[in-house]
Amino acid sequence: MIYKETGQYKSSYKSDHAIFPLLQDKIAFSILMFVAFLIIPFVINSYWEKAILVPFLIFSLAAIGLNILTGYCGQVSLGTGGFMAVGAFSTYKIMTSFPDMNIMIIVLISGLITAAVGILFGLPSLRIKGFYLAVATLASQFFLVWLFNKVPWFYNYSDTGQITVSERTMFSVPVTGATAPPYATYLFCLVLVVLLSFAAKNLIRSKIGRSWMAIRDMDIAAEIIGVPPLKTKLSAFAISSFYIGVAGALYFAVFLGAIEVTESFDIMTISFPVLFMIIIGGLGSMLGSFLGAAFIVTLPIGLKFLMVDMVGLSAVTAKHFEITIWGLLMIVFLIVEPHGLARLWSIAKEKLRRWPFPY
Amino acid sequence: MSLEDLKKIPYGKTAIELKNISLAFGGVKALTDVSFEVKKGEVFAIIGPNGAGKSSMLNVINGFYKPTSGTINFAGTDRNEMEPELAAKSGIARTFQNIALFKGMSTLDNLMTGRLLKQKQNFLMQALYLGPVAKEEEEHRERVERVIDFLDLQSIRRTPVGSLPYGLQKRVELGRALAMEPEILLLDEPMAGMNVEEKQDMSRFVLTVNNELKTTIVLIEHDMGVVMDISDRIVVLDYGKKIGSGLPKEIRNNKAVIDAYLGVSDD
Numbered sequence: 001m002i003y004k005e006t007g008q009y010k011s012s013y014k015s016d017h018a019i020f021p022l023l024q025d026k027i028a029f030s031i032l033m034f035v036a037f038l039i040i041p042f043v044i045n046s047y048w049e050k051a052i053l054v055p056f057l058i059f060s061l062a063a064i065g066l067n068i069l070t071g072y073c074g075q076v077s078l079g080t081g082g083f084m085a086v087g088a089f090s091t092y093k094i095m096t097s098f099p100d101m102n103i104m105i106i107v108l109i110s111g112l113i114t115a116a117v118g119i120l121f122g123l124p125s126l127r128i129k130g131f132y133l134a135v136a137t138l139a140s141q142f143f144l145v146w147l148f149n150k151v152p153w154f155y156n157y158s159d160t161g162q163i164t165v166s167e168r169t170m171f172s173v174p175v176t177g178a179t180a181p182p183y184a185t186y187l188f189c190l191v192l193v194v195l196l197s198f199a200a201k202n203l204i205r206s207k208i209g210r211s212w213m214a215i216r217d218m219d220i221a222a223e224i225i226g227v228p229p230l231k232t233k234l235s236a237f238a239i240s241s242f243y244i245g246v247a248g249a250l251y252f253a254v255f256l257g258a259i260e261v262t263e264s265f266d267i268m269t270i271s272f273p274v275l276f277m278i279i280i281g282g283l284g285s286m287l288g289s290f291l292g293a294a295f296i297v298t299l300p301i302g303l304k305f306l307m308v309d310m311v312g313l314s315a316v317t318a319k320h321f322e323i324t325i326w327g328l329l330m331i332v333f334l335i336v337e338p339h340g341l342a343r344l345w346s347i348a349k350e351k352l353r354r355w356p357f358p359y
Numbered sequence: 360m361s362l363e364d365l366k367k368i369p370y371g372k373t374a375i376e377l378k379n380i381s382l383a384f385g386g387v388k389a390l391t392d393v394s395f396e397v398k399k400g401e402v403f404a405i406i407g408p409n410g411a412g413k414s415s416m417l418n419v420i421n422g423f424y425k426p427t428s429g430t431i432n433f434a435g436t437d438r439n440e441m442e443p444e445l446a447a448k449s450g451i452a453r454t455f456q457n458i459a460l461f462k463g464m465s466t467l468d469n470l471m472t473g474r475l476l477k478q479k480q481n482f483l484m485q486a487l488y489l490g491p492v493a494k495e496e497e498e499h500r501e502r503v504e505r506v507i508d509f510l511d512l513q514s515i516r517r518t519p520v521g522s523l524p525y526g527l528q529k530r531v532e533l534g535r536a537l538a539m540e541p542e543i544l545l546l547d548e549p550m551a552g553m554n555v556e557e558k559q560d561m562s563r564f565v566l567t568v569n570n571e572l573k574t575t576i577v578l579i580e581h582d583m584g585v586v587m588d589i590s591d592r593i594v595v596l597d598y599g600k601k602i603g604s605g606l607p608k609e610i611r612n613n614k615a616v617i618d619a620y621l622g623v624s625d626d
Contacts, residue, residue, distance in 0.1 A: 013500040014493060199486040206485035206492060207478040210464070214472050217461035224421060224459075225539060226447030226476040235482065284463065 003352035019201055036190060041183040049182035050255075056297045057189040058250045062270075063277040063289035064200050065243030070275075071283035072204060073236035074216030075125050079137035081270035082144030083241050085261055086114045087248025089154050092163040095253070096156055103168035103175055107192070107249040114245020115238040117144075122237025126230045141267055148261040155261075164258040176253045185254045192250070196243060201286050203239065212236050213284070280333050282342025291341040299326065362450045364434035365542045370400035373432075374543060374575055375420065380429035382415055382599075389415040390426070390599045397543070402569050402576045404590035406583075406610075408619060411596040413579045414456055417545050420577070421446040421453055447476055450542035454532045454549060456579075462521035466512055466531050467503065469520055473538025474499040506537045510564060526557045533564060543575045544568065550582055558582065562589055587611065595619070 003024055010016040020026045044053065062080060069075050090110035094101060121140040125133055148154050155163050167177030174180040175188040203209050211232045214222035223229055252259050263269070273296055281292020300322055307318040337344055368374055375397045382390040390412045397403045405413045418424040420431070422441030430437045433449065452473070461469050478499060480492045507513055510530050515523060520531050529549060536544055549565065550558045562585055568574050580586045586593065587607045594604040597619040603610055610616055 013497045013504075017496060017500065202488040202492075203482065203486050206488065206496065207475055207480065208482050208485055210468055210472050211475055213464050213468070214461050214475075217463050218459050220423075221455065221459035221461070222472075223443045224423065224447065224453060225472055225535070226444050227472075228444055239482075 003349050005353070017205065019198075019205070033194075036194075037187075041187055044182045044186055046182050049186055051301060052298060053186050054189055054255050056293055057186075057193045058247050058255055059274065059277060059293040059297055060290050061193055061196060061250070062244050062247035062274045063281065063293045064197060064286065065240045065247060066274050067278045067281075067283065067285070067289045068200060068204075068212070068243065069236050069240035071278055071285065071288070072209060072216060073212040073233060073240075074129075075122070075233060075236060076130065076134040077137040077240075078134050078267065078271050078275065079121060079140040079144070080244055080274045081265040081267055082141040083114050083118060083244040084248030084251060084270055085144055085148055085265035086117050086241075087111060087245030088252035088259060088265070089148050089163065089261075090114065090245070091249040091253050092156075092165070093154065095166060095168070099166075103170060103188075103253065104192075106168075107246055107253070110249040111242040111246040114248065115242040118237045118241025118244075119234050122234050122241075125233045125237065138267070141271055145261055145265055148265075160260070162258055162260050163252070165253045168253070176257070178257065180254075189250055189254060192246065196246065197286065200239075200243070204286070208232075208235060216284075276330060278340075280330070280340055282340030285340070285342035287345065288340050288342035291345070295341065299329070361434070362448065362542065364436070365399075365450050368399050368434060370573065371398055373397070374399040374434060376432040377416075377420070378430045378432065380416075380419055380426045380431070382412075382419060382424055383427045388599050390419070390596075392429075393596065393599070393601045394429075395594045395601065395604055397575060397577055398592075399542075399575050400569075400573050401591040402565070402578060402589055404578045404580060404586045404593045405596065406580065406586055406593060407596035407602075410598075412599040413596055414547055415599075416596065417453060417547055417577065417579065421451050421545060447539070450540075451545065452536035452539040452541035452543070453545035454529075454536050454547055456547040456551065458525075458528045458532055460520045460528055460532055460535070463519060465517050466520055466523070466534075467507070467516045469531055470503045470506055470512075470534050470538045471499065473506075473535045474503065476539070502540070503538050506534050509537070509567075510534045526553055529553070529557075529561070530564075533561075537568065540572075541574060543577065546576065546578045546580075548579050548581065550580060550585060558585060565589060 005022055008023055010021065015021070020029055040053070062084060066077060066080055069077050087110045090113040091106055094106045094109060121137065124136045128136060149161065155161055165176045167174050167179060169175065170184070170188060173184045175184045211222070211227045214225070214227050215229060215232050219229055248265070251264075256264060277292035277296045278289060279292070280295055281290070282288025303322045303325060304318055307313045307321055308315055313321070365374060373396045377396070378394050380390055380393045381388070393412075393416065405416055407413050415424060419426050420441065422443045422445060425440040430439060431441060433441070461472065464472070478495055480495055484492050507516060510533065512531065512534060515527060520528055523531065533546070533549060546565065550561050553561065565576060565578070566589055569576050578586070578590060590607060592605065593607055593610045595602050595610060595613070595616045602615040602619055603613040605613070
């Protein structure tokens with residue numbers, strides 16, 4: 001009875017096809033946006049920025065990217081770390097080559113460069129699928145990280161091999177570099193995430209999204225109704241890589257500030273966690289991308305709080321436990337709810353629809 | 360060859376002509392020297408015992424298999440082989456013997472995929488979902504809603520097709536093909552595994568499509584009652600060879616056909 005959709009009649013196809021067709025969803029989303037844009041920026045501190053909100057936003061973007069490719073188009077990829085590295089290094093190179101360019105434009109161009117690289121590594125997908133494609137994308141992960149390590153041009157011949165961000169401003173407030181205030185980095189990421197999420201949702205509910213899902217569900221039938229397989233798969237690779245590239249750019253420029261490629265874009269630190277995000281969040285679900293990112297970002301913090309602050313374990317012991325618990329949770333999740341948090345949410349909505357009647 | 364060429368052909372004249380089509384997979388000969396023509400606006404049936412090469416024949420027509428030899432004359436143009444995308448663009452739609460729906464998508468989305476070729480907006484416009492994209496979506500939604508009305512699918516509009524019963528899935532698949540607004544509809548055993556009532560419904564849908572929309576129908580079916588009732592002309596295949604063709608009543612009395620179906624006694 002709480003989440004009631006009866007009485008909400010749609011009189012046009014347009015309103016029926018809206019992103020939030022239900023009044024309750026519209027209200028919930030408006031409240032969320034109000035809090036995100038008008039309350040959090042005033043109360044945010046450095047801890048919330050660095051530990052939770054900014055990584056959540058950046059990984060949401062990466063998860064949306066991977067979800068487009070894997071969840072909607074059905075092409076498994078383990079190359080997320082490599083593609084994020086492309087975004088990060090593009091940002092660095094553009095930043096150092098064009099000192100006056102706006103950071104927003106730099107980030108978007110980095111996304112486009114990553115899209116081009118994504119198309120290149122998507123080419124094998126016409127011939128191979130499933131696990132085999134996963135292995136092929138794994139190769140891209142290792143190749144790209146190796147490339148950024150071995151070719152000094154990418155890190156401007158610095159001795160350490162590290163790349164470091166320089167200060168850039170939006171509306172004369174620094175958003176990158178050490179002096180950037182928490183609200184500025186947060187808002188910068190938030191604006192990008194909100195805009196790109198709407199763009200992704202629009203793609204998914206239009207022609208291109210249906211082509212992706214057709215290829216995912218049955219590529220032979222898709223071909224028969226006139227969906228060109230190569231073009232469609234490559235478009236998924238391109239758009240997915242664009243999102244992951246933007247996430248990589250933000251990860252480097254806004255979040256970390258200084259990175260070393262093998263450490264920051266490793267398969268264990270990026271590729272697998274992002275894949276878990278979309279599996280736990282829900283494959284083929286926009287909401288799932290956010291829920292998965294929130295879950296994976298906050299889980300270590302929650303576990304640390306529980307074990308170190310509440311129980312009193314030493315930090316090292318807690319770290320070991322954390323990895324174990326993490327793995328255990330993955331397994332439990334895959335068995336109990338293979339469709340992820342997004343499915344749990346839709347089950348909850350179903351319950352709310354009927355509550356308090358038990359039928 | 361194009362959709363326009365096909366549309367120009369008057370009803371009752373040849374739309375597709377298959378000339379001496381042979382298809383082999385290595386040493387296995389699926390089709391040997393098969394020739395027949397499909398006239399525009401008719402219900403044309405391909406029948407034959409299991410493994411006769413009927414489905415292979417459909418796959419050749421819409422370009423999924425490339426024939427080893429022979430030519431396909433489509434709307435007046437000779438070709439050695441078709442391409443699936445080209446076939447779709449030229450107005451050929453089909454359904455599959457073992458349902459090939461997009462199981463993760465709703466009925467509505469499945470039917471909307473039938474409109475993909477007709478949607479022209481590029482992806483940047485789609486990302487921004489500007490006026491023209493929304494308008495285009497609505498236009499195609501309206502077309503799809505007509506198909507939903509026709510096939511009586513209103514109640515399962517939002518249901519993921521993977522969870523639908525078999526008979527309904529078959530109907531959704533027909534719907535997806537109809538949403539393409541094809542000139543030629545290839546149906547691969549549309550009534551397989553159905554009970555009598557479902558078969559009657561399906562036959563009625565097929566005949567209505569043929570009568571009202573003047574869609575040419577090429578049909579593979581095992582139920583002889585249905586085939587004899589609804590088809591205008593029939594071709595019979597056995598072991599990849601054509602053993603007979605003609606009107607239903609001619610086929611019914613064809614010696615070779617009866618032998619193929621019932622077997623020949625030794626004496």
